[in-house]
Amino acid sequence: MTDERNSPMTDADSTTTGPLAPDDITADSPFTLPGFFDALADGQLVAARCTECETQMLPPRPACYNCGSRAVTLSDQPRTGEVISYTSVVRPPSAFDHLAPITVAVVELDSSARLTGRVDAPLEDVAIGDRVELRVHAPETVDIDSEFDLSYEEEWPLHVFELV
Template identity: 30%
Template sequence: MSIDVIEKNRPRAYPPRPTECTAIFWEALEKGKFQTTKCNDCDSFTFPPKPICPHCWSSSVSWKELSGKGTLYSRTTIYAAPATFENETPIHAGIIDLEEGIRIATQLIEDEAIPIDSPVEIVAIRYTDGPLYGARKAE
């Protein structure tokens, strides 16, 4: 299952610093795939991806693709951001409960405010220097 990719013709304001583990996530996101690690022992998802399960400390984890579908749990708008993000304001941020039971924080891509409890979908945002992800109201 792939997620939609939105093109942005500029670099990211603050690029992530991939690790050996998270590089797999960022490479997949660039191709429109949203995935994370899942423990082979306790069956728990972790996000962001981790090489060791924080629930049972097992190092037996596998990569699993996520649906990218969820519900908006909470939201806020940031008007006064650090200097690195001053050209990004206002920043709409939300907490998303994914179908798989993971709660994540991400930017909201919206023309008008997405109401709490609305269905949302994760999208990949492809900048000139790499990807990020965000959520928008599900269509």
């Protein structure tokens, strides 16, 4: 992780502001999935915000999926929000098989950005409109089978929403 990511992100920081050229996007860029999880491991939940149409993208992307603009910037996000949709996954990926069934929800954070994640509650205890808070866990503290991780995922933290 670079020192830049340990400091607060601002619109003036050239590593966190578009328009971004393809050469500006490296494997550890905060606009990539590995960069998103690196920031999450450091305690930062960040989204990209398009400065053209105001769309928020979580995890961040180097270009807006709404209008195609590369004029994007990163912004810190709150960890609290509201369940807007949810379901049960009866046959999860192999690493999570022993946790089945898993409740998964789309959560609209208090900033209006949306993030999908596992909810630490049975399906029957979750409802649209429930308030949740995001918790981040180091991979070694979670009871999942790391044998199924891809090499670049081994150190990615896991995020779970808890009912509040």
